[in-house]
Amino acid sequence: MATAERIDPVAFREVSEQLSRLQQRNDALIDEAELAKLDRLDAIEDLEAAEKTIDDQTRRISYLTKSLVELGRPDIAFGGTVAEAEETPTFGPEPIDFAELLERMPELEIHGVVFTGEPGITAGLQSIDTEGKALQRAWEALTTLCDYVKAKRNGDADGNVHKFLEDQPVGYRSFPVNRHAATETKFTKERYGDERILPAPEAVDPRGAVSMLEHFKLARISRQDPRLYYFDDTSRSGKVYVGYIGPHMTNSQTET
Secondary structure (H helix, E strand, O other): OOOOOOOOHHHHHHHHHHHHHHHHHHHHHHHHHHHHHHHHHHHOHHHHHHHHHHHHHHHHHHHHHHHHHHOOOHHHHHOOOHHHHHHOOOOOOOOOOHHHHHHOHHHHHOOOEEEOOOHHHHHHHHHOOOOOHHHHHHHHHHHHHHHHHHHHHHOOOOOOHHHHHHHOOOOOOOOOHHHEEOOOOHHHHHHHHHHHEEEOOOOOOOOOEEEOOOEEEOOOOOOOOOEEEEEEEOOOOOEEEEEEEEOOOOOOOOOO
């Protein structure tokens, strides 16, 4: 009668360890590829200049649109009614620093975006964001989330934030889709997932915290690349909870 071949436990352990090392290396390469993409984006000065021009034009259009509505001419501003004009969120100029960004968070709650993170961590970005890129992109990400909530309420978006950025419905704010991540790598989730369990209302999770893996990549600042993490609860409460705006959390690139 044939007997099952015994598996050498030493050989099995060696193969398992080798597989684990290969998986970690694969995840590290994925992270490196993401960083390379961001480096390439930041290196293209013409693109940065174009984005700034678009931002300036967007603010100018927003100002003129608001002025037309105040003058009683929403038909010119929107080609619609006063009611339609009033439904369109308008935001003031970008905050001048992270302290002002935190002060203005309550005005975003009206549009369904709620900050639940640690203010001190966010305020600390001021000391490393010397060029103001992270501040600018944090505001862009937050106002884009406001428009995402609005699009979901209006039936103009039916997926998650990443799909919203890919589809780019007409009439809503945008954020570069390649600066957004719908999740983390398997390696990061397994080893550092606890860092990404962030504050949320007990109505969302009885623990008062929830796993937040979706995030915006705000800027490239050596080994501190700021990130904005959030939890999309639009399918239940109709809100998005931002649980973290701060330096890059631990992953295969930041661990020492």
